[in-house]
Amino acid sequence: MDGTEGGWDLEDSVILARQMKARGVDVVDCSSGGLTPSIATLPTPAPGYQFDYAATVRRQAGVPTMAVGLIVELAQAEFALASGQADLVALGRQMLDDPNWPLRALAEVDAEHIGGPEWPAPVGYAIKALNKVKAKYGLLRKETSTF
Numbered sequence: 001m002d003g004t005e006g007g008w009d010l011e012d013s014v015i016l017a018r019q020m021k022a023r024g025v026d027v028v029d030c031s032s033g034g035l036t037p038s039i040a041t042l043p044t045p046a047p048g049y050q051f052d053y054a055a056t057v058r059r060q061a062g063v064p065t066m067a068v069g070l071i072v073e074l075a076q077a078e079f080a081l082a083s084g085q086a087d088l089v090a091l092g093r094q095m096l097d098d099p100n101w102p103l104r105a106l107a108e109v110d111a112e113h114i115g116g117p118e119w120p121a122p123v124g125y126a127i128k129a130l131n132k133v134k135a136k137y138g139l140l141r142k143e144t145s146t147f
Contacts, residue, residue, distance in 0.1 A: 010056055017061035027088060029066045030054035045069070048076050055085035066090050074105040 017028045030053040050069030058065040067086035070093075071077050077089040094101055100123060107114040115128035133139075 010053060013053070014057055014060045017057045017063050017065075021061060021063040025063065027064045027066055028057055028061070029068065029090065030057050030086070031068045047072060048080065051080050051085045054080070055083075058084075058086065064088070068092060070094075074108050077105075 013028075013030070017025075020028060030050060032050055032053060047070045048067075051067050054065040054067035057063065064087035065085075066088040067080045068090045071080070071089055071091050072094050077091075080086045080089050091101060098104070100119070103113070103119050106118065107116075114131055115124040115126075117124070119127060
């Protein structure tokens with residue numbers, strides 16, 4: 001979807017996804033906007049705002065989809081997958097903002113991984129030290145999602 005009045009829309013994406021599936025495409029990345037300056041037909045960006053696109057393409061074209069769109073918390077990614085809206089998720093701007101996002105998500109699921117061997121050595125050491133100080137002063141908290 002390009003966001004332009006009369007431009008590429010979700011129905012066009014479903015038709016294209018069906019054609020791509022027939023030609024052997026395994027997964028369709030479902031995003032919107034960014035092709036033209038107009039965003040007149042796009043929803044206001046909010047967490048998970050493009051999940052419905054992935055769900056519609058997945059359901060109507062019968063092809064696995066990848067959801068994108070302001071995925072900033074692990075719970076959002078899990079929701080897209082668990083609800084059947086998408087088969088994969090991708091993070092774009094969030095990864096630019098926090099390149100360690102996957103490691104933080106892993107630590108959220110299993111605290112044993114906070115600053116563990118999966119982390120780059122200098123980062124892992126710093127995260128462990130930071131969390132020790134936070135715990136000492138009662139600042140260490142588990143993030144909760146409102147999604």
